[in-house]
Amino acid sequence: MAHFHVDDNNTEDDAPSVSRTYAWIVFALTFGLLISDYMSRQVLNAVFPLLKGEWALTDTQLGLLSGIVALMVGLLTFPLSLLADRFGRVRSLTIMAVLWSLATLGCAVAENYEQMFIARFLVGVGEAAYGSVGIAVVVSVFPRSMRATLSAAFISGGMFGSVLGMATGGILAEHFGWRWAFAGMATFGLMLAILYPIIVRESRIAPKRVVTAASKAADKVSRPLRTLYSSRSVLSAYVGSGLQLFVGGTVIVWMPSFLNRYYGMATDRAGAVASIIVLCSGIGMVLCGILSDRMCRNRPDRKISLCIAYCLGSCALLSLAFALPFGIPQLVLICVGMLIAAGTSGPAGAMVANLTHYKVHGTAFATLTLANNLLGLATGPLITGKVSDMIGLDKAFQLVPLISIASAAVFLYAKRHYHNDMDRLKNNGVDETATEALVEIQP
Template identity: 40%
Template structure:
């Protein structure tokens, strides 16, 4: 067994893996591409009224145009991240961003629902793994003390991208038609994808599994991979917690323009502006709560997970009352904004926690496991299930019921808090042993990965 390069453990240190200016340039580009990712992903929600009128679509069909991206991302995130860990994050991101931008441009040429659905699926194919690989790149380039803050900012970019997508989509569609909206955001994304080739990468760590472990079945392979990724239950509980909260987030994001259009008699442009303000509160909340988490976890790392228990429960209370309470329009808007500020509290914390209990050589892969949960069991569920409930009982009912899932998120965060600090110590010990060239001493640890220089 060969010791990994020192840079491979940069995420556990207080130093930058590259020069500070290069690291911050990398973050700027990662942030901008996350904007492009969610502009392209969310622009369609402000086009729902136009698509519904032109093609006579149901809410279930409209929601599927959002959910299909999350399903594709969930299925592809893990293999893409495994390849990115092996061949490099920057090359992978350039390829992914090029694909999703070209597919967004193709949406403007769709002549029926099936063609648009297919193009949206290809957008998801391009976006597969970007959140995982981008967060791994941030984690590898920056010192540990900045992780939750920067990852919160990274995922705040998704909210800002959604804001821009919703606003641009509504404005462009009202003036030049919904087809022009896709082209207007696809071409800039393609330009940024090419510029990303200038971003530095951190050195690869190739992870080799002990040859005596066999994987005769898919279940055995999953168990083997999970054991290689981490040493405890934190990863699973945090993935479940993050996914549950994202059901609430994705529902609010997808259906706010339609809610304002149907229940407050706003035109597409006005509804898009109000919905964009909601998503902007999400962006501010992601950044703010990531900063708070970094501060309160300096002495006891588990404190940030306990804080998430409280904040997710508050999300449930505020949003549920906003849609079921007999209140004025202004108060309802204020509660929706407050709930939006609260509901993205988990994004930076969830990612930083997963990376802190993941083997250093499998950061992108660990992030991909989280992305699989977030997309398949979170982002894909909200818009589609919201559409189903809306078709049956009305959109207001859907928006009132779905925030209750935040209770499940709180329970999972509490479970994770009980084992988080222990799992951090175990993963750090494995990384330290490998850096010193110390092999596992017993058969109970044969599934630990053996690191070698790339």
């Protein structure tokens, strides 16, 4: 059975000691749990219309059911990731998957809004650190030279899981009732959670590590933790990214309800159409990231200009789309707008990596995740639900893209200070080239 070889980018001590086949099995199972994660998270969006009708819920209440998961993910990602490093990553991932699956099953048997809220809260707790811990497991069994590809592929699982969650959930809800939509997601997650620790063993996936080079480099930098917040540019990256995800996250959450109310689509068809829009967002995220890397290889500051362009472009396209009469042209333009709505994710991550010391990149990305969830993914659906209760969801959607203007303004502020901030970091021993490359392997 073939083993991965040690190449120029992979030292002997850092090389994986597992076979190629076993490494891909680990990837498949970890990727499968990531898909389960997002299926359990997004299935709720597909059954919004049914819950609203059965329990007489307001849009504010529905938005809170969605936002509480993102809020818990944002608040708990960093502390739970630290616990996982100490407790054991495989064991931690298994516990996470069991928790979010059982909590999703709790959604299926909830008798009222309060019980559903508690179950969704627990879904968020279970899913909080899966992304960061899961990618750590994946990269530990592959050569360093493959980490960028694997990271990109792993992160894309979130979009695929969202698509499957809304589409499959809509079909199950339409034919068997909304409770079976949650039960189906829970069953899938529990099956993988049982299988995962049987096949993936902590002792097999942990490669040997060396820290001599890291220690020497760290000696050049005083207080690397301060780079998390010491520059105006990095603070702007956090805020700008979070504000822009307000737009994309809101459209994803409320689109099934929008299609149900204004297009008269049943839950299965609304979920399927909404999943296409989510898929456009995922594809756009990857394409915008590729464009950013190719255009900004020698000029990292151009990434900020692209962020501004993505913000203003999505604002124009989505504003026009939601101003159009209901119909195919509107849906097509929404898809086009969503192609670039999440395009800031890659460049914003690169900014964070450039502007913080590599030794604290894990904490930096946890901070970015916190900003994304608190400013965007959790806040967007809730505020939009409140506005929808007052003026209607169609009118609320017309206002949502305007948040992108605020995001563009924040990135413009970052651009004005970026070079000065980078010069200050270089003087403290942070190498721009190294941090630029490391963003591609961070979870």
